[in-house]
Amino acid sequence: MTEPTVENTENNQGNEEEEEQIVTPWDVNAKGGVDYDKLINKFGSQQIDQTLIDRFERITGKRAHPYLRRGIFFSHRDLKEILDHHEAGRKWFLYTGRGPSSGSLHFGHLLPFFFTKYLQDAFNVPLVIQMTNDEKFLWKDITLQQAREFTIGNVKDIIALGFDIEKTFIFSNLDYIQYLYPTTLRISKLLNINQVKNIFGFTDQDAVGKISFPPIQASPCFPESFPHIFPPGTDYSQIKCLIPCAIDQDPYFRMTRDVAQRLGAQKPALIHSKFFPALQGHNTKMSASDVNSAVYLSDNKDVVADKIKKYAFSGGGATKEEQVKFGANLEVDVSFEYLKYMLDDDQKLEEIRVAYGTGKMMTSDVKKILIELMVKICDQHQAARAKVTDEICATFMSIRKMNI
Amino acid sequence: MTEPTVENTENNQGNEEEEEQIVTPWDVNAKGGVDYDKLINKFGSQQIDQTLIDRFERITGKRAHPYLRRGIFFSHRDLKEILDHHEAGRKWFLYTGRGPSSGSLHFGHLLPFFFTKYLQDAFNVPLVIQMTNDEKFLWKDITLQQAREFTIGNVKDIIALGFDIEKTFIFSNLDYIQYLYPTTLRISKLLNINQVKNIFGFTDQDAVGKISFPPIQASPCFPESFPHIFPPGTDYSQIKCLIPCAIDQDPYFRMTRDVAQRLGAQKPALIHSKFFPALQGHNTKMSASDVNSAVYLSDNKDVVADKIKKYAFSGGGATKEEQVKFGANLEVDVSFEYLKYMLDDDQKLEEIRVAYGTGKMMTSDVKKILIELMVKICDQHQAARAKVTDEICATFMSIRKMNI
Incomplete structure (x- = not known):
């Protein structure tokens, strides 16, 4: 057995600026474990409290998912508005995604999908799942062909979790880009290079493909990206979107929320999970290379x-x-x-x-x-x-x- | 009648750095008219000389187009290699394009198309024409719907010039992006933000959509972007591309040539025209707003x-x-x-x-x-x-x- 470390001592002393935890979609680095309260403060999201969990149970008529009761999904943006919208009988949908990796998924990957399935079953709403094989190609040393193969393998793992085939659309960016592209363009016209650099920490040495990507992950927040689910003629401005995801994905959707009103659309709502810890403990992050x-x-x-x-x-x-x-x-x-x-x-x-x-x-x-x-x-x-x-x-x- | 101005005097004295002519895809600014010799030097392209024109006539068995004989298409990159390739009976294609604008085309817009038609007729090769309605949306104060409408109007004008329907494919980026996207990703993985900024003069205050665009204009240089013309199984590494365009488009293709070898592809060749002058003379540029x-x-x-x-x-x-x-x-x-x-x-x-x-x-x-x-x-x-x-x-x- 290994000696337990004392959590967060390093974070609570010395130069806070230097010791600050780093949480981005590509890097989680926090000595002594991630301080989630700090993250809520920094990102400006809301804690999920007991009142909200009780309301979940009242509306769905079911016990809340263990991930809610145990604080694993712990933070949100506009979740109350989603529940109001649902109670008013208005349209909304779920959006989550995955960057396909080689071979099988691990337990950490499943976390948002388990919870998303619960939400789909509890609220009976459409679900779209984005496979960001373009992102994986840009960030990793893989070919497009490999990114495509990983996609199919990962999609099969996701489907095996029991999603409703009548209400679930899974798409790979490489195959679905033409439907996202109009929205991607509208988003990318409203954000300048500086803003995207600041949100994601890109520098001028990063590939231009990387800075082009965030508007693509933002696009499925908007119902016009899915004309087969929400046909043209639908009042897109009245359809809400809820995104269950790990909190490291929040930057994409903070960015999206900033432009939503200028697109004449609803701001996407979010429900954030903590990170599933690596076997080695909260000190280290799960790594696909290990x-x-x-x-x-x-x-x-x-x-x-x-x-x-x-x-x-x-x-x-x-x-x-x-x-x-x-x-x-x-x-x-x-x-x-x-x-x-x-x-x-x-x-x-x-x-x-x-x-x-x-x-x-x-x-x-x-x-x-x-x-x-x-x-x-x-x-x-x-x-x-x-x-x-x-x-x-x-x-x-x-x-x-x-x-x- | 107006007093003639003396050409280029301003350019030949004083601080050359300050007075330098600006030629980018979005801005042509050269007091006293564009100095094309200087541009050839700056861009590093080659002058089209009489030997090359003679070879054109020999190979095609036709008188060279007036635009060649009169120095209107005046500069090139790897045109000799295209002629070698053609004489060896190997595959190549023509690629040109247009950013669709409202209403009718003017005579200046037609210039590259007149010449492209001559090339298609003389060499009997496939031609692809990219309508960059995405670019127009990003650069101008128009909606996507307007960009789509301008596209159709402009395409009709282009078709009216007599292109061969059996050998010409015209596509709008908004509708064809899924075929370009794999190549766009491969290009945008090889270029960093700094490189694209330097080539095009973008700054951090520009929309992120703008810096995402150049790899999209680069993609049709590569035959895999057209699987219906060059079916999978074709050896894409052996197919060349020739781009007739005004010289202000050269930055896109300098950029493309830089990455071509790393993509296992042929560098695109170019044949550049001068600018069709505005009615008001070489001093001013033609402006869609006037x-x-x-x-x-x-x-x-x-x-x-x-x-x-x-x-x-x-x-x-x-x-x-x-x-x-x-x-x-x-x-x-x-x-x-x-x-x-x-x-x-x-x-x-x-x-x-x-x-x-x-x-x-x-x-x-x-x-x-x-x-x-x-x-x-x-x-x-x-x-x-x-x-x-x-x-x-x-x-x-x-x-x-x-x-x-």
């Missing part, structure tokens, strides 16, 4: 067990005696954190919290529960994914009338 | 006559006596310059040159000849344009197999 930093949906039983046992950072005592005496530091324990994301049963989670935190359970006991759960999720996912044929994939990605 | 600076193809007989009589800058003597005594300054005379662009008959042009230059013809005589010629061209064009139906227009712009 396969041992994450559990992949394609990992088999032995690999899952091995990764959790070897790498999942423990907040437990350094010895059995210490654990019994002092209990685990749950703030830094990755296995317990993962259970918060994966164990739906609130009562069981609470029992583990108390037992592990007071030294009645060992880290190995918690890891055993986590391994069983993750193996089960992986197995179920692999079985579901095997049923996603090329044809189903093509249907989700086809331009078609929807049942909305 | 209808009296140009003759439009839609102008009727009386308007053409009126514009030429009132506005065409004269190099003739200030009085009849002076004209008889000294003759006209043909270097600055706009009517004579226009005749060089429009009068195919070399012998008649030479007679006018001698008679007007030595005072045997008055400005009014030359203007009369010019008016007759322009009215005839306008009449012929209007008749031809009236035959361009929406259906013909749609065929030219449709993605179809071509007879090549």
Whole structure:
């Protein structure tokens, strides 16, 4: 077991300017873990409070998703306006996305999709999912052909999570750009180079493709980008959009919100998640280049067990005696954190919290529960994914009338 | 009659840095007229010499186009390589374009198209014509809908010039972007923001859409942008492209040539024209916002006559006596310059040159000849344009197999 670190001490002393956490769509760098309260302040978003969660439950007539109750989706912009709009029986849609990567998705990738599926089921609204294979091509050392292949693999993983084929449109930017382009142009006429540089931290040494990209990720916020879902003649100015995403994507949509009114459109609303921590703990970020930093949906039983046992950072005592005496530091324990994301049963989670935190359970006991759960999720996912044929994939990605 | 100005004196004295002529795709500013020799030096292109014109005639078995013989198309990049390629029986194509503007085209707009038609007829190669309605939207205070409408009007004018429907593909960026986008991405990954700023003079205060545009104008240089003309499986690395354009468009293609090899493609070749002067003379540039600076193809007989009589800058003597005594300054005379662009008959042009230059013809005589010629061209064009139906227009712009 590894010695737990004390969270955030580094951030709370010394030169705050120098030590400031960096959270951009391409870089998360925060010694001692991300300070989410600070992020809310810096970005100017709102905390999701109990009143809002209660309202969610009232409107949907269902228990709120564990990610809401457990503070994993913790921040928002204009979520109240979305609920007002919904209660008034007016049109809105969900928009999320993914930058396709090689091979299988890992558990961190699934987080926004699990939650998005809950929102779609709870509110029965159309969902659009953007696969930013253009972005991946621009940022990574890959070919367009590779970006296309990654897209199909990732789309199958997403479909396997159970999205409603009647209400979900998945599109790859490389194939759908002609529908986005008019909106992209309108956005990119309203923003100057300096503004985009400031929002994303681009410099003159960055590829010109990179600074051209943000208006493309902004475009699906606007219903005219989806004429097959919202046919021409629809009053686009009255349709709202809600974006579930990790908080590092917020810069795109702060930018979009700034131009929305000048486009005669509604500002997109957001609901932000925290980051799914790497196995090594909150100190480090999950990295696609380090396969041992994450559990992949394609990992088999032995690999899952091995990764959790070897790498999942423990907040437990350094010895059995210490654990019994002092209990685990749950703030830094990755296995317990993962259970918060994966164990739906609130009562069981609470029992583990108390037992592990007071030294009645060992880290190995918690890891055993986590391994069983993750193996089960992986197995179920692999079985579901095997049923996603090329044809189903093509249907989700086809331009078609929807049942909305 | 107006006093002739002495050409280029301002440019040949004083601080050369300050007085330097500005030639960009959006701005031509050169006191005393553009110095084309200087431009060739600055841009690093090659003069078209008699040897090259002779070779043109040998290969095509036809008299060279008057624009070549009269130095109107005066500069090139890799034109010899295109002729070598053609003689070796290898594939190449022509690419030109236009930023669609409201209403009718004027004579200056037609210049590259007249010449492009000659090239297509002489070499029997495919031609692609890009309508940059996205660029116009970004640079001008117009809506996307207006940009689309201007496109159709301008395309009809272009078709009326007689392009071969079997070998000509006209496309609007707003409708064809999905085919360009993969190449646009590949180009925009290889150029950094600083490079594009330097080539085009953009600053951080420019709209981000503007700096995103040059890779879009560059993309049609590469045959993979036209899979219906050059089907997948074609060896794209062996197909060359020749671009007839006014020399102010050169920055786009200097940029493109810089990245071509890294894309595994041929560098595009270019053949550059001078600018068609405004009625007011070489000192001023033709301006879409001043209808009296140009003759439009839609102008009727009386308007053409009126514009030429009132506005065409004269190099003739200030009085009849002076004209008889000294003759006209043909270097600055706009009517004579226009005749060089429009009068195919070399012998008649030479007679006018001698008679007007030595005072045997008055400005009014030359203007009369010019008016007759322009009215005839306008009449012929209007008749031809009236035959361009929406259906013909749609065929030219449709993605179809071509007879090549």
